[in-house]
Amino acid sequence: MNFKKASAFLRIFFPFLVSFGLTFLLFGIFTVVKFNTYEVLILKKELYGLFFSFMIVYSVITFILVLLLYKRIRKISHYAGEVSQGKQASGPREDREGVFRHLITNIDAMSDRLKDQTESAGQEQKRIFAILESMVEGVLVIDAEHKIIMANSTLARAFDLTQEDVRGKYFWEVFRDSEINEMIKKSLSSQTQSKREHPALLTDSIFEIQVSPVFGGLKFLGVVAVFHNVTKLKALERAQNEFVANVSHELKTPLTSILGYIETLKNGAIDNVKDRSEFLNIIEDHSKKLHLLIEDLLVLSKAESDRQKLKKETVDLEPMLLRIFRFYEKPIKTKGLTAHVELVPKPFSVLADPGALEQALSNLIDNAIKYNSPSGSIDVRAVYEPGTVRIEIRDTGIGISPADQTKIFERFYRVEKSRSRELGGTGLGLSIVKNIAERHLGKIEVQSLTPKGTVFSLILPQ
Ligand SMILES: Nc1ncnc2c1ncn2[C@@H]1O[C@H](COP(=O)(O)OP(=O)(O)O)[C@@H](O)[C@H]1O
Ligand SMILES: [Mg+2]
Incomplete structure (x- = not known):
């Protein structure tokens, strides 16, 4: 026991020690020594009186001291209570130097440590929430009491919810889709994972939903539901399936016809000169259609694959257009069409992939010939506009x-x-044109008033 501790001890127990000392001393004197003289008896009486008055004064002082002590202990216990609740408290200042300074210092240290831990836990939670917020998937966190702890903004956007709609609510109050609720409920009760694809009610989206249980050690804390939007993926899948079905159908129609005529020829029609030449012409016709279809499919698949990257260069438009019109000379003549090209200034340069541009213009001119009225006209015009070039057919x-x-x-x-x-x-020509325009970061527009003709505009950035 060092000097400071001893003095603190003495300060508290001094009145006790004095009173006990005095009492023992007096009783000792009066019991051991038998004084019986009148003066001594008077002195004895006075001493008793003194002793009892001292005891009364001492009791009062002790009572006041205990009262003060009780008040201080109450203050300290109030401080400890506030610290335990994680509140910001400063503690009784007067005791930091007094007898309770060790206790207060320890509570202070506890409070600081608790503050640090709460702060770092808060930061950790903020970091986790920020990660969940930035996810492209919708995330929903539900505690073991079935209440929503968080829903990230992707999910809120998909289901048209605000944070006020969500936080602290039971999940079944927020989601009106019984299948989603059933899934979450099952995972919460069985504490197992579940996964399914589901077109969510009141949204235009199909979600792949995965609900997983969350454990803290052995304790079940709740579930996390991740909503992965697969709408585009599904549409792509459907488009792919439709495309395969369409291609098969387009190939099957002429092939069935070719096989049918070959069969008829083999069954005897080959001996009839008139039938033979007619059927062979039909077979040739359908074979040409198949050839065209396969060519267009190849162009489309080439255009859509990343392998065929655009190689942009400055193209002189006039010779390219003349080359295309020369290629279609025969059908133009047959239909009695007149073609006209207007390019200002000359030479008219366009920044584009030459092969792709020629393919797009060929398809548009091919349509302008095929769907034109007899003795009609085709006009090609090109103009520069701010940042782009517009080619009109x-x-x-x-x-x-x-x-x-x-x-x-x-x-x-x-x-x-x-x-x-x-x-x-083949029905593929314009989809090829659109693909080429988009790969140039441009676009294709159409204006038409039935039955007054059509204008297709290919707009390419320059
Ligand atoms: N210049 C045009 N005038 C009228 N209809 C057109 C014109 N261009 C295209 N079309 C219509 O758009 C359809 C799709 O065109 P496209 O993709 O080139 O396929 P197709 O192989 O049938 O020409 C055509 O079948 C036709 O009905
Ligand atoms: Mg076409």
């Missing part, structure tokens, strides 16, 4: 209705299937 043909204008760029879409087939169309 105008015809005087049957035109395209507004409803069809939105669909003609889809693969295999034809306004009049039989007419297009008759003209040797």
Whole structure:
């Protein structure tokens, strides 16, 4: 026991020691020594009186001291209580130097440590929330009491919810989709993982939902549901399936016909000169269609694969257009069409991939010939606009209705299937043009008033 501790001890117990000392001393004197003289008896009486008055004064002082002590202990216990609740408290200042200084210092240290731990736990939670917030998947965290702890903004956006709609609510109050609720409920009760694909109610989206239990050691804390939006993926899958079905159908129709005529020829028609030449012509016709279709499919698949990267260069437009018109000379003549090219200034240069640009213009001119009226005209015009070039191909043909204008760029879409087939169309030409325009970061536009002809505009950034 060092000097400081001893003095503190003495300060507290001094009144006790004095009173006990005095009492023992007096009793000792009066019991051991038998004084019986009158003066001594008076002295004895007075001493008793003194002793009892001292005891009364001492009791009062002790009572006051205990009261003060009780008040201080109450203050300290209040301080400890606040610290235990994680509140910001400063503690009784007067005791930092007094007898309770060790206790207060320890509570202070505890408070500091608790503050540090709470702060770092808060930061950790903020970091985790920030990670969940930045995820492209929707995330929903639910505690073991079925209440929502957090829903990230991707999820809130997908289900049109605000943070106020969500926080602290039971999940079944927020999500009106019974299948989603059932899934979460099952995972919460069985504490196991579940996964399914589900077109969520009141949204246009299909989600792959995975609900996983969360444990802290052995304790079950709740579940985390991750919503992965697979709508685009599903649409792509559907488009792919449709494309395969369309290609198979387009290939099957001429092939069935070719096989049918070959069969007929083999069964005797080959001996009839008239039938033979007619059937062979039909077979040739269908073979040409198949050839065209396969060529267009190859162009499309080449255009869509990343392998065929664009090689942009300065292209002189006039010789390219003349080359295309020369290629279509025969059908133009047959239909009695007149073609006209207007380019200002000359030479008219365009920054584009030459092969892709020629393919796109060929497809547009091919349509302007095929869907034109007899003795109609085709006008090609190119103009520079701020940052772009606009190449217009105008015809005087049957035109395209507004409803069809939105669909003609889809693969295999034809306004009049039989007419297009008759003209040797595959239904792929405009989807190839659109693909080429988009790969140049440009676009293709159509304007048409049935039956007054059509204008296709290929717009490319320069
Ligand atoms: N210049 C045009 N005038 C009228 N209709 C057109 C024109 N260009 C395209 N179309 C319509 O759009 C459809 C799709 O065109 P496209 O993709 O080139 O396929 P196709 O092989 O049938 O020509 C055509 O079948 C036709 O109905
Ligand atoms: Mg075409």
